[in-house]
Amino acid sequence: MLEGKNLAFRYRPDRPWLFQDLDLSVGPGEVVGLPGPSGRGKSTLARVLAGYLQPNQGHVLADGRPLPKQGYCPVQILFQHPELAVNPRWTVRQILGETGEAPPDLMERMAIDPAWLDRYPHELSGGELQRVCLVRALGSGTRYLLCDEMTSMLDALTQAHIWQAALEIARARDIGLLVVSHDRPLIDRLCHRMAGAFEETSI
Numbered sequence: 001m002l003e004g005k006n007l008a009f010r011y012r013p014d015r016p017w018l019f020q021d022l023d024l025s026v027g028p029g030e031v032v033g034l035p036g037p038s039g040r041g042k043s044t045l046a047r048v049l050a051g052y053l054q055p056n057q058g059h060v061l062a063d064g065r066p067l068p069k070q071g072y073c074p075v076q077i078l079f080q081h082p083e084l085a086v087n088p089r090w091t092v093r094q095i096l097g098e099t100g101e102a103p104p105d106l107m108e109r110m111a112i113d114p115a116w117l118d119r120y121p122h123e124l125s126g127g128e129l130q131r132v133c134l135v136r137a138l139g140s141g142t143r144y145l146l147c148d149e150m151t152s153m154l155d156a157l158t159q160a161h162i163w164q165a166a167l168e169i170a171r172a173r174d175i176g177l178l179v180v181s182h183d184r185p186l187i188d189r190l191c192h193r194m195a196g197a198f199e200e201t202s203i
Contacts, residue, residue, distance in 0.1 A: 002026040006057060007045070030176050030177070076142050076145050079133075085133055086133065092118070130154065131162060146180065150162070
């Protein structure tokens with residue numbers, strides 16, 4: 001279980017709280033939606049849950065343990081703009097190598113063309129690069145995947161392919177998904193339930 005307990009966050013003491021007293025959980029194999037308009041703190045919450053940001057109050061547990069400060073984190077996150085999540089000076093091969101060697105069946109499932117491996121991020125389309133980022137995020141140690149508007153900038157066909165693959169892989173490996181999106185119809189189609197804290201905090 002991925003658990004955020006009594007979470008509160010704001011960027012500076014003179015800024016308003018983005019959320020307070022927030023509890024959220026995602027079980028293994030569960031698909032949980034976190035809907036809401038842009039600019040309300042959803043992405044910040046995802047970063048807290050993935051360990052990118054430390055909450056001002058509360059704590060995050062993955063399967064009963066705090067997130068590791070070093071080594072591979074069992075909570076991975078996919079961002080809206082994949083080009084900002086990779087080193088532009090690295091080849092696709094180097095990017096995928098960050099989490100170990102990608103299994104060939106996963107590469108095939110995500111339609112990663114072997115010819116891409118020696119290319120740089122700017123030589124791929126947004127959809128191609130997001131598929132690379134998804135493969136990187138699905139290392140063998142991943143237990144929970146946070147999808148922060150991960151397909152909102154892509155065309156409908158690419159969106160459908162990425163979501164279908166992500167859901168099938170998550171189901172096969174019992175990975176919990178948190179779907180962060182302003183697209184309520186998308187969340188309604190994909191998710192088992194909504195994050196209960198959302199209605200209370202309007203993040």
